[in-house]
Amino acid sequence: MPFTLDQVVPWGRSLDEYRRLFGLSEQDLAGSILGVGDGPASFNAEMTAQGRRVLxxxxxxxxxxxxxxxxxxxxxxxxxxxxxxxLDSYVWRDFADPHALGRHRLATMQRFLADYEVGRSQGRYVAGSLPTLDFADNQFDLALCSHLLFLYSEQLSYEFHLAAVKEMCRVAREARIFPLLDLAVQPSRHLAPLRAELTGQGYQVTIAPVDYEFQRGGNRMMVVSKQRSNT
Ligand SMILES: C[S@@+](CC[C@H](N)C(=O)[O-])C[C@H]1O[C@@H](n2cnc3c(N)ncnc32)[C@H](O)[C@@H]1O
Known part of the structure; x- marks a missing residue:
């Protein structure tokens, strides 16, 4: 099905939010990063301004x-x-209320828009869709997916999730996904079976706490890599 603009509700996060929700260390930030489904996030713009490598x-x-x-x-x-x-489904700690959140998101998306056409001409913003990515095996150190997988569990099937995570692991040495909750702020129904199936196929899967919580209870990410677990 072709992707049309009226299907999208643009809503983008900042580098500081990505850093917290993916638990990104200095070493992570120094690597080559693929942002999958970055949309109007300012992650790429802010990272590039710091001389870092994000596609x-x-x-x-x-x-x-x-x-x-x-x-x-x-x-x-x-x-x-x-x-x-x-309101009660969310933690109003970083933002006082929806207006404050909206102002932050708007500033973030304006930062993205200011960088976008230049970044597109430099090949930093590439049109493409999971579950098939047009990149080489292990092209990136890290593939990040914020607010797409698990969040849209009703819209995106289990099979889509499985193929998408494996594709992220094909193009990067490690994949991180946040959040693990769906739009109803409930644990994704795909999480447990996906974790079990990936582990059964030899992937190492960890659920790790992060220093970010906006959806109430949504303070964990999934980390997946191809190495076999020793445990
Ligand atoms: C809720 S936004 C999240 C944007 C950004 N990652 C963030 O956290 O601020 C979801 C994004 O996923 C993108 N998207 C939808 N389907 C996709 C697919 N099959 N593959 C990659 N991205 C997709 C949308 O265009 C949108 O930009």
Whole structure:
């Protein structure tokens, strides 16, 4: 099915949020990183400004900055408004309320938009979609996927999740996925079977706590690598 802009509600996170939600160390940040489904996050822009190496892949990057900017304007109020009735599902520690969150997200997405056309011409923003990535085996040290897998568990099948994680592990030495909760702020129904199947196929799978919690209870990531576990 072709990917259309009206399917997307752009909502992007910052480098500081990526750093916390993926538990990124200085050593992690110094490596070559693939951001899968980075969308309008400012992770790539901020990392590049620091002289670091990130390539972002997302079907959204088939569109221009003007088109993505228009879509942000069209959807912004709706995204902020829908949070008020479900405030208790979230931890309001980093952001006082949905308005403060929205202002932060907007600044983040503006940072992305300011970098986007230059980054696209430099090959830092590449149009592409899981579960098939057009990169070489082990091209990256780390593949990160924030707020796509597990979050959209109702929309994306178990088979999609399995193929997507294995593809991330093909192109990178290690894959990290956050969050492990779905849009209803419940543990993803794909998590336990996926963990078991990947482990059975020889992947090393760890569920690790992280220093980030916005969805209540959503403070863990999945780390997957190809090495066989010794335990
Ligand atoms: C909720 S946004 C998360 C953006 C960013 N990762 C963040 O955390 O701020 C989900 C992103 O996944 C992208 N996406 C949707 N389907 C995808 C697929 N099959 N492969 C890669 N990215 C996809 C969307 O275009 C969107 O940018």
């Amino acid at each position: 972002s892949v997302d079907p959204l990057y088939a569109f221009s900055a003007a088109e993505i900017g228009r879509r942000i304007d069209e959807t912004y109020d709706r995204v902020v408004d829908q949070l008020w009735p479900i």
